[in-house]
Structure formats: C-alpha cells, structure tokens
Amino acid sequence: MRKIVLAGNPNVGKSLLFSRITRIKTVTANYAGTTVETNSGDIIYHENEYQIIDGPGLYSLEEFSTTDQIALDIIKDSDIIINVIDSTNLERNLNLTIQLLKMRKPMIVCLNFWEETTHKGITIDIRKLEQLLDVPVIPVSALQSTGVTELLSSIQNARISKLETDSNEQWSYIGNIINNVQRLQHRHHTLLERISDFTLHPVGGIISAIFVLFSTLFIVRFMGEGLINYVFDPLYSKLYSPFILDLVNKIPFDIIQGILIGQSPDPLQSFGILTSGVYIALIQVFPYFFSFYFVFGFLEDFGYLPRLAVVLDKLFHRLGLHGYSSIPVILGLGCKVPAFMATRGLSNRREKILTISLILMSVPCLSQSAMIVSLGMRYGVLSVVSIYVILAASAIIFNYILNKVYKKGDAPEFFTEFPSCRVPSAKLLAQKLRIRTVEYFAEVLPMIAIGVLLMNFLNALHILSFITDLIKKPINILLGLPPEIAPVMVMNFLRKDASVALLVPMNLNSHQFIIASIFLVLSTPCVASLFTLIKELGIWTALKITGLIFFATMLITSMLHLFFKVIF
Amino acid sequence: MIFKYKKTNPDAMKNSGMIKTSSNLNNSDNASNMNITQLNNGETAKVVKLYHNNKLIRKLEAMGIIPGTIITKKSSLLSNGPIIVEKGQFQFAIGYEMAQKIIVVNVD
Numbered sequence: 001m002r003k004i005v006l007a008g009n010p011n012v013g014k015s016l017l018f019s020r021i022t023r024i025k026t027v028t029a030n031y032a033g034t035t036v037e038t039n040s041g042d043i044i045y046h047e048n049e050y051q052i053i054d055g056p057g058l059y060s061l062e063e064f065s066t067t068d069q070i071a072l073d074i075i076k077d078s079d080i081i082i083n084v085i086d087s088t089n090l091e092r093n094l095n096l097t098i099q100l101l102k103m104r105k106p107m108i109v110c111l112n113f114w115e116e117t118t119h120k121g122i123t124i125d126i127r128k129l130e131q132l133l134d135v136p137v138i139p140v141s142a143l144q145s146t147g148v149t150e151l152l153s154s155i156q157n158a159r160i161s162k163l164e165t166d167s168n169e170q171w172s173y174i175g176n177i178i179n180n181v182q183r184l185q186h187r188h189h190t191l192l193e194r195i196s197d198f199t200l201h202p203v204g205g206i207i208s209a210i211f212v213l214f215s216t217l218f219i220v221r222f223m224g225e226g227l228i229n230y231v232f233d234p235l236y237s238k239l240y241s242p243f244i245l246d247l248v249n250k251i252p253f254d255i256i257q258g259i260l261i262g263q264s265p266d267p268l269q270s271f272g273i274l275t276s277g278v279y280i281a282l283i284q285v286f287p288y289f290f291s292f293y294f295v296f297g298f299l300e301d302f303g304y305l306p307r308l309a310v311v312l313d314k315l316f317h318r319l320g321l322h323g324y325s326s327i328p329v330i331l332g333l334g335c336k337v338p339a340f341m342a343t344r345g346l347s348n349r350r351e352k353i354l355t356i357s358l359i360l361m362s363v364p365c366l367s368q369s370a371m372i373v374s375l376g377m378r379y380g381v382l383s384v385v386s387i388y389v390i391l392a393a394s395a396i397i398f399n400y401i402l403n404k405v406y407k408k409g410d411a412p413e414f415f416t417e418f419p420s421c422r423v424p425s426a427k428l429l430a431q432k433l434r435i436r437t438v439e440y441f442a443e444v445l446p447m448i449a450i451g452v453l454l455m456n457f458l459n460a461l462h463i464l465s466f467i468t469d470l471i472k473k474p475i476n477i478l479l480g481l482p483p484e485i486a487p488v489m490v491m492n493f494l495r496k497d498a499s500v501a502l503l504v505p506m507n508l509n510s511h512q513f514i515i516a517s518i519f520l521v522l523s524t525p526c527v528a529s530l531f532t533l534i535k536e537l538g539i540w541t542a543l544k545i546t547g548l549i550f551f552a553t554m555l556i557t558s559m560l561h562l563f564f565k566v567i568f
Numbered sequence: 569m570i571f572k573y574k575k576t577n578p579d580a581m582k583n584s585g586m587i588k589t590s591s592n593l594n595n596s597d598n599a600s601n602m603n604i605t606q607l608n609n610g611e612t613a614k615v616v617k618l619y620h621n622n623k624l625i626r627k628l629e630a631m632g633i634i635p636g637t638i639i640t641k642k643s644s645l646l647s648n649g650p651i652i653v654e655k656g657q658f659q660f661a662i663g664y665e666m667a668q669k670i671i672v673v674n675v676d
Binding site: 059060062088089091092095096120171174197200201202205306310311313314323413414415416417418420 | 609622624626627628630631632634636642643644645646648649650652655656657658659660661662663665666
C-alpha cells in the first residue's frame with residue numbers, strides 16, 4: 001500500500017481535502033495551526049490501495065518548530081507527495097513546492113481554493129505551470145468538493161520532477177514562474193475584504209474585538225440558558241429521572257443503588273453517577289460547551305481568530321504570553337473545559353501552563369458568572385464589579401509571579417498569518433460541532449462520572465462531613481463566613497453555579513458575599529475542568545497548579561477579610 | 569530592547585556604520601535606511617536586509633520576505649504593538665522587535 005502525504009503551507013485546506021478524499025471527518029478551521037497531529041486514512045481507488053496522510057503545514061523544509069519536524073518526517077516517510085497549494089497565494093506557496101520537487105519523489109501539485117481565484121481576479125495558466133514544474137497540476141475546490149476525482153485519477157501520473165534550480169536563485173526563479181503563469185486583474189474590494197481591513201486597522205481592530213467578545217458572551221449565554229431551560233432540564237426531570245429512578249430501584253442491592261442514584265431524589269445532592277453525574281455533565285455543562293463551540297466554530301472558519309490575537313497581543317505580552325493565548329482565555333469565559341483543550345495549539349509547555357493559570361484565576365465560567373451577577377445585584381453594582389476587579393488583579397499578580405519564577409526559555413516571537421475572511425459553510429460548521437460533541441461525550445462525561453463517584457465514596461465514608469466539620473472554625477476566623485458555608489465549599493467542586501445559589505439562604509452581608517464569591521470562583525476547578533486539566537498537563541502538574549491556586553485563594557480571601565475588618 | 573547577536577555580524581556592523589568600509593564611507597544611503605516600524609501606515613517599501621540571527625526571520629524568508637521584495641505596511645497597533653505587513657495577497661503580523669530587524673527603503 002502506497003503512502004500519499006498531503007504536504008503544503010499551513011491553512012491551505014489540506015485537512016478539508018483529506019476529509020473529502022477519505023470521508024473521515026476532521027476538525028478544520030480558517031487559520032494556520034489548526035492541525036497539530038497527524039491523521040491518516042486508507043482508501044481504495046480503481047483497485048489501488050493508498051494510505052492518505054494529513055499533517056501540519058509548513059513553509060519550508062528547514063525545520064522551525066516541533067510541528068514542522070512532524071510534518072517533515074511524514075513527508076520523508078511517504079511514497080507519493082500531493083503538494084496542496086493556496087491558489088490565491090501562489091508565489092509564497094511555490095517556495096515549498098520547489099523544495100518538495102527536489103526531494104525527487106513522485107509528486108502532484110493540487111491548486112486548492114481554485115474557486116477563489118475568479119473572485120480575486122487571478123488567472124493561472126495550468127498547462128504552463130505543469131511544464132515549468134514538470135509534474136501534473138490539478139485545480140481543486142475542497143470546499144465545494146470539485147476536482148477531487150480528477151485529483152485521485154491523476155495519482156497514477158505522479159512523476160519525479162526533473163526541475164533543477166540553484167537554491168540561491170530560488171526566489172527569482174519563482175518570480176519567473178509567476179510572471180509566466182499568473183495574471184492579476186484589478187478589481188474592487190469585496191465586502192469581506194473591507195471587513196478584513198477594518199479588523200486590521202488599529203482602532204477598527206479594537207472595536208471589532210469588543211464587538212465580537214460581547215456578542216459571543218451574549219449569544220452563548222442566551223443559547224446556553226435556552227438549551228438548559230427548554231430542552232435539557234425538562235428532558236431530565238420529565239423523562240430521564242423518573243425512568244432511571246424507577247429502573248434502579250428495582251435493583252435489589254442497596255449499595256449499587258447508592259452508587260448509581262445516590263441518597264436523595266435531588267440530583268444536586270445525591271452523588272449518584274446516573275443522577276448527579278448525568279445531570280452535571282449533560283444538563284449543566286454540555287449546553288454551554290455546545291453553545292460556545294457553536295459561536296467559536298463560526299469565528300474560526302470566518303478567519304477572525306488571528307485578528308483577535310493581534311489586538312490582544314500587547315496586553316498578553318505583559319503577562320509573559322502572546323496573543324495566541326487569548327483564544328483559550330476567551331473560551332474560558334464560557335467554560336473552562338474547551339478552554340483547556342484549546343491550549344493544545346500553544347507552542348510550548350511554559351505558555352500552556354501560564355495560559356491555563358490565567359484561565360483558572362481570572363474569570364469564572366459563564367454559568368457561575370451569571371449566578372454571581374444576578375444574585376450579587378441585590379448587594380449593588382459596586383459589589384459585583386469589585387468581585388471582578390479583584391479577580392482580574394489577582395490573576396495579573398499571580399501570573400506576574402509565575403512569570404518570574406518559571407523562567408523563559410527561548411520565547412517565541414509573535415507571528416501570525418492572516419487568512420482571508422471567508423463565509424463559513426453551514427455544513428462544515430455542523431460537522432465540526434458534531435465532532436466536538438462526540439469528543440465531549442467520549443472524554444468529559446466519563447470524567448464527571450468518576451468525580452461524582454469519588455464524592456459519593458467520600459460521603460459514604462463520612463469523610464465529607466468530617467472535612468466539613470473540620471473547616472468550619474477556620475473558615476469563620478479567617479474569612480469571616482458563617483459555618484453553614486462549609487458544605488457549600490465542598491459542593492463547589494461538583495457544581496460551581498449551584499454553590500453560588502446556595503449562598504442565598506445564608507443572608508450574608510455584601511463583604512461576606514464578595515469574599516464567598518471569590519472563594520467559590522478560585523478555590524478549586526470544577527470536576528469537569530479538573531479532569532480535563534489532568535488530561536492536558538498530566539496529574540502532577542495539574543495538582544501542583546490547583547494546590548498553588550488554592551493556597552493563593554486562601555491568601556487573597558483572608559487578606560480581603562482583614563481589609564474589610566480594618567477599613568470598615 | 570537591545571539586539572543581542574550570537575556571533576559578531578560584520579554585515580550588520582558595516583551597515584550600522586560601526587565599521588567603516590569604503591561602501592559606507594561614501595554611502596549616505598545608510599541614513600535613509602530604516603526598518604518597517606519607521607514607515608507610515610499604508611506606505612510601500614522595498615526590503616533591503618533582514619537581520620539573520622533569528623528563527624522567525626528565517627521563517628519569513630521562507631515565505632518570500634527577502635531583499636528585493638516589495639511590501640506594504642498596513643498598520644501598527646498602539647505603541648510598540650505588532651506591525652501588520654502585506655505582500656501581495658499575503659498578510660501577516662509580527663512583533664515590534666521583529667519588525668525592527670527588517671530594513672527597508674522607500675519606493676514611490
């Protein structure tokens with residue numbers, strides 16, 4: 001079986017082409033750096049078996065990063081190369097093409113985004129290009145799924161090019177090819193191009209960023225709440241809950257019943273896997289996860305994300321990070337689970353850890369935020385605002401310290417490529433959403449179930465009540481909070497928004513509310529995000545960070561208590 | 569930020585005028601050589617030199633930003649923020665420090 005590799009610059013459509021050829025669905029997006037791992041799939045075409053391999057993009061065969069090395073290894077290992085090119089950026093893409101030709105492997109050039117050349121007034125003479133490169137050249141639109149069959153049937157014609165160029169003269173040779181092969185027509189800027197220019201303008205960029213951030217939060221909140229209230233919650237209480245309680249009650253073993261459905265019919269208190277576990281994972285976390293990826297997928301495919309990264313880069317520099325970290329942090333405003341997953345794209349471990357701590361320290365997830373804001377309003381706007389200000393300040397200070405301690409290696413300098421703004425395809429968006437949903441059920445759901453099981457054991461062994469009794473006194477002294485808050489703090493691990501709601505009957509004054517809210521936001525990550533964290537960083541680092549943040553939380557809240565006592 | 573060279577870079581030193589050679593004793597062009605950050609927004613310029621001591625600069629070269637290339641500075645963000653550059657259809661942003669390593673000369 002021959003190995004065919006799809007090689008090309010980042011963001012030229014390799015992954016989408018891969019999907020079209022193999023029918024394997026992958027997550028694609030309109031910015032460089034989407035693909036960080038290799039994907040492969042087997043196909044049979046006209047009785048020939050091939051293994052198609054997709055990998056990260058690279059600009060040159062000279063290695064610049066670990067992902068480049070991955071891409072290089074795949075190419076070296078392959079039998080046939082399909083060089084995927086962005087037809088609207090021919091000159092830049094040809095640099096890699098010529099390097100690939102010199103590897104003297106059978107090769108085909110695939111001109112992707114062919115449908116965009118007409119819009120942009122670009123004409124390319126394919127026959128001429130074939131002559132000059134000495135390999136078949138096939139125009140394709142992966143987006144519209146055209147040209148793929150022609151591409152597959154040309155595999156048999158893949159040839160080893162006899163092109164010879166002097167490496168030093170490579171760019172003038174490329175310039176020569178361009179002059180012979182490409183014609184540019186002047187035409188007016190399209191609306192998309194105008195929008196693109198606006199987002200890159202110094203002031204326009206900031207305006208777009210603010211607009212995008214606010215609309216995202218608004219839409220996600222709206223969608224998340226809507227899904228919970230009108231779809232998932234009724235489904236749970238009217239259909240699932242009675243059904244499962246009935247079913248499990250038929251099981252004669254009390255212990256198993258206890259594990260599966262817990263002690264009480266209220267899913268928030270029962271600790272049963274099939275009740276609490278399902279409730280948390282499905283009813284509370286998933287709607288936000290889904291809504292966020294819905295909006296995020298759109299932003300990804302539109303091509304907005306690199307533009308946001310640029311606007312925020314300066315700000316993130318102060319925190320020892322780069323603009324690209326802004327994407328996970330923005331995600332963290334909604335739900336920390338996709339936020340942590342998004343840190344996979346960051347270039348080194350140090351950036352990953354710093355970004356994750358920033359996410360953990362700076363903002364509560366949307367559902368918890370919603371609770372804090374709506375419940376906090378009775379104490380006045382000032383209380384609510386001060387909560388967020390204190391959180392932001394602690395995050396910045398914490399990150400600053402972490403920055404100093406965790407020394408910089410070779411800090412990557414800021415670079416980002418701006419793809420053209422494109423109208424997202426609804427079909428692709430739906431496909432991505434489906435992939436991410438499946439990922440959620442396969443990975444996050446089991447983690448939540450395990451977390452609930454753990455709490456169940458601790459409860460059954462009376463460890464939970466033991467811990468609760470233990471912390472009552474210190475909580476009172478250090479933080480000035482009533483002893484009833486102790487079980488809520490323990491509960492916080494499972495449900496971050498419910499724990500805020502449980503503050504209501506305690507009749508706290510505004511200072512206590514501020515301290516309690518900050519404690520609930522920072523002390524521990526919720527069970528879903530904790531397990532995602534463990535998956536992303538490994539258990540020791542995850543526990544270290546969590547421990548550090550807990551310690552910082554105690555410090556911050558105690559100081560706040562002291563501050564309030566002294567000043568007021 | 570001070571440029572730190574890993575090894576002495578005689579080309580750069582000649583260009584900066586620290587080593588006098590016959591070319592720059594008579595060459596007043598050095599005065600008009602500037603880097604991208606000194607261009608006005610929207611100005612077009614030709615790349616003259618890239619200071620080599622950096623992975624990113626080499627990556628930019630791989631993308632066709634080499635001496636002789638015509639580029640446009642699209643915009644810059646706030647003070648010392650990233651600079652947005654355009655070359656034909658290709659748009660990208662680089663950090664301020666990096667942008668200072670790309671020496672250009674005005675074309676108009």
